Amino acid sequence: MSITTLPLLQQLVLVLAAIVLFTSFVLLAQARLVSAIHAFAWQGALTAAATAVVAVAGHEPHLYFSAALTFLLKALLIPWMLHRLVARLALDRHVDLLRHPALVVMAAVALVIFSYWLVLPMVRLELAFTRNIVAISLAVVLIGLLMMVFRQQAVAQVLGFMSMENGLFLAAVSATGGMPLVVELGVAFDVLVAMVLFGVFFFQIRDSIDTLDVDRLNRLTESLEDER
Amino acid sequence: MNALLLTLALPFAGAVLLALVRPLAVAGWLNVAISTTSFGAAAWLAWTVATAGEVAGYGFRVDVFNVYLVALTAFVGMTTSVFSRPYMQHVCRTGMTTERGMRIYHAMYQAFMFTMLLALTTDSLGVLWVAVEGATLATVLLVSLYRTPEAVEAAWKYFILCGVGIALALFGTVLTYFAAQHVLTEPGAGLTWSILYRHAADLEPSVMGLAFVFLLVGYGTKVGLVPMHQWLPDAHSEGPTPMSAVLSGLLLNVALYAVVRIKMLVDGSLAASASPHLAGHLLMGFGLVSFLVAGLFLHRQRDIKRMFSYSSIEHMGLMTFAFGLGGPLATFGALLHMLVHSLTKSAIFITVGHATHIAGTQRIDNIRGLIRTQPMVGWSLLLGVIAIAGFPPFGVFTSEFLLLTATMQSQPWLTVALLTGLAIAFAGLLRHLQPMVYGPAPEGQRPVAANMLPVLLHLALVLWLGLSIPPFLVEWLNRATELISGAHLV
Incomplete structure (x- = not known):
């Protein structure tokens, strides 16, 4: 079954999901923190838009609420909190270059292919739509993970973490029509608390090592045990 | 209610x-x-x-x-x-x-x-996820409570690693929900474990297999399975000692509980597929690797709390292995092991807390002559370690004996690996323990005000469980075994 035969609204969701995946790449390669936060805000807004379209397509009223919640949390509140933190930490002009940008982006591409490969066995269940959307959201999750591994800057790592959450949310909304409301609220609450705690930790890290390059957090390795 | x-x-x-x-x-x-x-x-x-x-x-x-x-x-x-x-x-x-x-x-x-x-x-599997993530959020500030650079680093590592792990678990949960939606008609029932369990056989095996891998890696991070264990020794060694006691004694158990619940589901779903034992084999593999690797790492430790946290990884590995092995005997042994390990390990961490206050450091090399300085603390540490190393007459011996017997019945060759692992771990613990408790105390080392009641209570319970498990507990564990493995032991 080809994508062009899908209902228009589902095609729209797929397009939005693809742009979410694109913003993941932008996030991964963006060196300037402030721009990366903007990219993240766009990703949140796109996720919310995808949710709204799913709500229209599936006539599921509780998804309107999820879409609003996502928009508030991921596109407005968390980017705003990050902005304020970056300003207070005087990192507005901070540039955090990736070590091997070409390699990392290639790895991200490989992750997208890997995600599509992983969902191949799911032929029996569903049509082209679900498989694509699960693959895309898995790719967003894995690219977030990659970002957390390769970025040495605490704020960039948090952006990776939050974009993983976006991928998860996209999967939950588009593949399953949204999790039960209790779970969705719980997850949103956890994400919000996590963001507040991340803020606390930025200051704790800076107080302890004078920088937010978490690469320098290397006192607790097994090999250095003897020197301590 | x-x-x-x-x-x-x-x-x-x-x-x-x-x-x-x-x-x-x-x-x-x-x-x-x-x-x-x-x-x-x-x-x-x-x-x-x-x-x-x-x-x-x-x-x-x-x-x-x-x-x-x-x-x-x-x-x-x-x-x-x-x-x-x-x-x-x-x-x-x-x-x-x-x-x-x-x-x-x-x-x-x-x-x-x-x-x-x-x-x-x-x-609900969803609420389970929210609660386990909530546990990370609640403890992460406690790990960095002392604000030393090491503590902040440990907390950050804990936060990031567990955050990533638990995100993967959420993806697994979403996949489970996805599989459930094609089977269940009741709206909103998709994440209710008991309903899913009743319909386990109808869940799409390919999706459930994929979901299990994500859920295992996710919750396995919290269990402390190698290679996702990196956060565990750091968080245990840098956080306040009462936190180490509850993390080791409780959090790891709860994460393992989540894994076991999910395995029950996936087993039901995969029963008719090409690889019916996928979940069990994955658990056995992860469990055995954690068990052996942690045993070896025990030897290299310089920090007393780090050492005991590796011992926790080792025991969690053993339990994971046993749940993977399945069958009533292994399951009963694993349930009992969960109980005695929690009691013993929290008793040890409490004692270690007092020992580090006596010595003024967590470095094993500088903790000396505990029995001379404060016999209660010294003897408790000695007895605690003997109990956790699996010596009779303590309860850990009983459960490890059951696990070994179960392994011998179904996978005889793996018994060799288990026995080697137990011996390595035992040697690792004892070589560090001996100089800490015996020998002369350093000049000026003074006893501290210590409330040893919890330790004595825990060790007495573990001893009791080793000598004779009370009938009501046998009945209880037996019913739990029946629930998990489908057959009862006695």
Whole structure:
């Protein structure tokens, strides 16, 4: 079954999901923190838009609420909190270059292919739509993970973490029509608390090592045990 | 039902209350009081379940399997709070943390207990995820409580690694929900474990297999399975000692509980597929690797709390292996091992807390002559280590013996690996232990005010379980075994 035969609204969701995946790449390669936060805000807004379209397509009223919640949390509140933190930490002009940008982006591409490969066995269940959307959201999750591994800057790592959450949310909304409301609220609450705690930790890290390059957090390795 | 609501409401109210209470002495006692009443409520709940069977409603479900973990969690929470009151006052006096830090500590202690109990009693896989993530959030500030560079680093590592792990678990949960939607017609039932379990055979095997891998990696990070264990030794060694005791004794158990619940589902779904034992084999593999690697790492440790956290990884690996092995004997052994390991390990961490105060350091090389300085602490550490290393007559011996027997029955060759691992771990623990407890004490080393009651209580229970397991507990574990493995042992 080809994508062009899908209902228009589902095609729209797929397009939005693809742009979410694109913003993941932008996030991964963006060196300037402030721009990366903007990219993240766009990703949140796109996720919310995808949710709204799913709500229209599936006539599921509780998804309107999820879409609003996502928009508030991921596109407005968390980017705003990050902005304020970056300003207070005087990192507005901070540039955090990736070590091997070409390699990392290639790895991200490989992750997208890997995600599509992983969902191949799911032929029996569903049509082209679900498989694509699960693959895309898995790719967003894995690219977030990659970002957390390769970025040495605490704020960039948090952006990776939050974009993983976006991928998860996209999967939950588009593949399953949204999790039960209790779970969705719980997850949103956890994400919000996590963001507040991340803020606390930025200051704790800076107080302890004078920088937010978490690469320098290397006192607790097994090999250095003897020197301590 | 009332007992269940009370068990959950008490720590929740406690967290709110303790966030507001300023005086340290009052907060300490209040923490003890709340933890004790929660244990009372949990005991009431256990009694209800034992006499009337399952308690269910409002999205909760307490059966024989989780009620025993609820009771254990509340019990260790209670004894640790008794230990933590004078211990943390001492810490506060030495200036390692502030009054404000102590307020966070007490509030988060209860918040942590709440998330643990919620994770255990909920019937929804989604709420389970929320609660386990909540447990990370509640403890992460406690790991960095002392604000040393090491503590901040440990907390950051803990936060990021567990955050990533748990995100993967959420993806697995979404996949499970996706599989469920094609089978279940009732709306909103998709994440209710008990309904899913009834329809397990109809769930799409390919999706469930994929979901299990994500869920295992996710919750396995929390269990401390190698290679996702990196956060565990750091968080245990840099956080306050009462936190190490509850992390090791409770959090790891709850994460393993989640894995076992999911394995029950996936086994049902994969039963008719090409690889019916996928879940079991994955658990056995991860478990065995963790068990052996952690045993080897025990030898290299210089920090006493780090050493015992590797011992926790080792035991969690053994339990994971046993649950993967399946069958009534292995499951019974694993359930018993969960119980005795929690009791012994929290007793050891409490003793270690006192030992580090006596020596003024966590470095194993500088902790000397504990028996000379303070016989109670020295002997408790000695007995605790002997118990955890699996010597008779302690309960750990009983459960490890059962596990070895089960392995010999179904996978005889793996017995060799298990016995080697046990010997390596034993050697690793004993070579560090011997100079710490025996030998002359350094000049000027003085005893500290220590409340050894929790330790004695735990060790006495472990000894009792080693000598004779009381019939009601056998009956209880037996019913849990039947629930998990489908057959009862005795």
